[in-house]
Amino acid sequence: MANDLQFKWRFGDYELRAVPKRLVRVSPHDKNETVDFVKWYKANDGHEYCRSIGYFHWDDHEPWWTLKFAGNRFAEVPVEDIAVIWPMLKAAYETLTKWKEAEEQTIRDYCRRGITDEGH
Numbered sequence: 001m002a003n004d005l006q007f008k009w010r011f012g013d014y015e016l017r018a019v020p021k022r023l024v025r026v027s028p029h030d031k032n033e034t035v036d037f038v039k040w041y042k043a044n045d046g047h048e049y050c051r052s053i054g055y056f057h058w059d060d061h062e063p064w065w066t067l068k069f070a071g072n073r074f075a076e077v078p079v080e081d082i083a084v085i086w087p088m089l090k091a092a093y094e095t096l097t098k099w100k101e102a103e104e105q106t107i108r109d110y111c112r113r114g115i116t117d118e119g120h
Contacts, residue, residue: 005032009088009091019036034057036055037053056092
């Protein structure tokens with residue numbers, strides 16, 4: 001899919017992954033538009049599961065990405081793990097910023113072509 005965001009980085013119990021804006025893929029046509037920050041856990045039966053700690057949100061009023069946390073789940077991240085996740089979060093932010101710029105350029109190019117193609 002054109003301009004579909006691609007990002008996935010898992011290290012230890014933490015993962016950052018590209019997901020649709022609603023954080024859930026309802027349709028196979030949903031394109032990735034943000035990055036979800038999850039923490040992996042192991043259940044007593046050995047089954048692995050994850051919980052969203054937060055996600056990056058694009059703010060149209062102040063055009064930049066902000067990391068929004070799900071309730072107080074950031075408290076589940078031990079202080080000593082911040083050094084591990086910081087480079088991951090920074091890389092996700094930089095990837096999102098470049099992706100957003102490319103998406104906006106695609107829209108500008110499309111609009112320019114549309115005006116040119118119509119002879120206006």
